[in-house]
Amino acid sequence: MLNVNGICKSFNNRNVLENVSFKLERGKVFSYLGPNGAGKTTTIRILNGLLKFECGEIILENEKMNPYDVRLRKRSGLLTENPGFYERFDAVKNLRFFGSLQGMDDNVLNERITEMLKEFGLYEYKNTPVGTYSKGMKQKLALIRALLHDPDIVYLDEPTASLDPETSLFVRNLISDLRKKGKSVFLSTHNLNEAEQISDWVAFINRTIVVQGPIENLKNMLFGKTVIIEFEGEREKIREILKNYDFEILDSRIKIRNVSGISKILKDLLDSDINVSYVYPEEHNLEEIYMELISNEYKKH
Amino acid sequence: MNTKNIKIIFSKDMDELLSLNIVKFSIIFFPILFLFILSSVLVISFYQIGHMSSIPLSTFPAGTGDIHNIQIFYYLALNYLILLSVVPLGLSTTIASYSIVGEKQQRTIEPLLATPLDDRDLFFGKLLAPLIPTLIASYISIFIYTIIADYLSSSLGKIIFPDTQWIIIVFIFIPSSTALEILFTLLFSSRVTDPRSAQQISGMIILPIIIVFILSLFYYSYEPILLLILTFSVILADVIIFRIAVRLFDRERIITRWV
Structure with missing residues (x-):
């Protein structure tokens, strides 16, 4: 579905991404893990046409993408780290605005908004200004916005950060549902437990991809069979x-x-x-893998 | 350009701006204030002209020849009309800066830029949103001013407005100079860290230019052709600044500095 081959990026002559390569397959959940400043959000922004890449290539459905390519934005849904909304507008007005910009037909858009607000438990708050929403409600609304136009690829940047356990579970179940529907999910997260539960493929990044693969393979590679x-x-x-x-x-x-x-x-x-x-x-969890990788990275530097 | 997307941006910004009390206040208060001041000055001038015999001829430029009261009144009314065109300039900067600050404060710029929206459509929508309410508010005050001026001039034997100069100033000069002011605000908003400073920088650059234009209008207002040339140069500046602003619009800079 999406091939990323050797992309790189720098800000003010400081490399933030170096030779990053991976594949995102249809109907799979790809978890992108790494410490703060490792380049996770930068990667997501590049893949959503918000930042330009300086080398390498991005191929979406066999088509080569340019930096800032509008095709990247048409095919993807993005949950940003901060769920920004027009706070004086209600949920419907916000969603109608973003859905219209995605080129959705008015009737389809209205039906979809109603359907998704009900599914996400926000229907009764549909006419309430978003500024009065709790963090969890805003995050749900941001998820609706990301999924409204039924994108093929969904990018989720820290979707459960500082959410209560109930909303976090809701988000995890949603990701599993998206996978069942054949959507590709790119999940950037610090929540290793979450990534372990729902990922088909895990990549550890620290400016470059340190290691990637299915979790079981990573465990065997790092710890052997014990x-x-x-x-x-x-x-x-x-x-x-x-x-x-x-x-x-x-x-x-x-x-x-x-x-x-x-x-x-x-x-x-x-x-x-x-x-x-x-x-x-002997069982190793993703946290142990992560800590092992991080300690190896520190030793390198 | 995609007119549907421009309309979406414009409608959203209009809704948002008109929900702000400061914007509503500015749109209502400043045109009324300027209308009151300039209409009062016009009325005072009208009664002064009634006592024309007490004004020495040396008050007027040499070679003026015979001046009828209606000519003096027309000259004054036209120049006060030009001063009234300052209202949309001041209003548009305030409103445009709120439109930009709103995107930053609410962190909506990233999800907005993540849509398939073209930069030109975004700019054009952002240009229209402050322009339209500003022009509506200004036109209401200008039309009231025009009615007052015509009422007074009718007692001197002639209805003075609208004439060619009035049409050029109201329908070409005011929209184009207001658009230029907004474009400068938009241009700088994508180049500076704090969008509020965009308002200040654009104000510092655009206001002297506009003042020069307004002063020139005082001299050329009797010559429609010169007035047209002057006004069309503002339109040309609009087109040039729009292109420059779109070209310099840097998604990366905005995303990395604003988000």
């Missing part, structure tokens, strides 16, 4: 049996790294009268 065995028995015997493996013994658990097969290890342990009560893979 297995935990809970046991009862003599530790010396265990050390002898596992002498050819990368392992450590922690209380009543054995942690074995980079395991390719577990059956031989289990057989050897059982044959040596080691009582094995549980065997399970």
Whole structure:
């Protein structure tokens, strides 16, 4: 759907993006993670024709895009970091304004506004000035604005930042629904738990893409396959049996790294009268991956 | 240009501007104030002309020859009309700056620029929004002034307005000079960090230019052709500044400085 090949960007001779490449596929959720100032919002702005890129190329549906290309803006819906609205206008007036600029027909637009306000639970506030809305309500309204014209790609910049848990859950469910409808979602977030739950592909950026792929692949790449065995028995015997493996013994658990097969290890342990009560893979979450990557980045610099 | 998009921007800005008390106040108050002052001066002048015999002939330029009261009154009424054209200039700067400040304060510029809106359409919509209410308010005061002037001149034997000069000043000079003022405000708004300073800079640049034009009008107001040439040079400046403003409109600068 969208191919980004080696784009770069600088502000005042300071590189903020270097050789950034990735693919956004139809019906997938792509999470873009990185520390503050890593270039997440800059990437989103470039992909929405708000900032120009200085090198590389952006290809949307096999068509090469120019900087500030209007085709990028027609095909995408953007949830900005700050949900800016005309505060004295009500929700309907705001949405009608932005929907009209997207070229929507008046009748279709009015129907869509009503339908989406109901879906997002804002219908009863439709005639209330947006300036009186809570942060969560504004964020929902901004999501409606981003989705109003039924875009193929939805860019969400920190969609759940400082939202209450209920609204955050609403946003996560919405992203899952968008994926089911075949929309591509580009999600920039600091919420690693959220990204882990809903992403098909994760990219870590720190001016350039540090690493990207499905979460499981990243875990294996960074930590290898690690297995935990809970046991009862003599530790010396265990050390002898596992002498050819990368392992450590922690209380009543054995942690074995980079395991390719577990059956031989289990057989050897059982044959040596080691009582094995549980065997399970060690779980790493996205936060651990993130921290590992960040610490590697710090070491580099 | 996409007229539908221009209309959308214009309607939104009009709605927004007219919801601001300061804008409503300015639109109503300043034309009334100027109308009151200039009409009063015109009425006083009219009664002074009634006592013309007490004014020495040396008051007028050498070689003036026979001057009828109606000619003197016409000359004064025309020049006060030119002074009345200052109203839309002052109003438009205030209103245009609110239109820009509003986008910054409400952080709407990023979602606005993320739509497929063309920069020219955005500029044209932003130009029309302060221009139309300003002109309507100014025209109401000008038409009342014209009725007063005609009422007074009729007692001197002639209805003086509208004539060619009046038509040129009201329908060409005032809209074009007001547009020029707004364009300067828009031009600078995309080049400075704080949109309020755009108002100040544009005011500093445009006002001396307009004052020169207004002073020139005092001299050329009796010559329709010269008046037309002067006025069309303002229209030419409008076209040039519009093109420059669109070309210099820098999305990146606005996004990075305003958002």
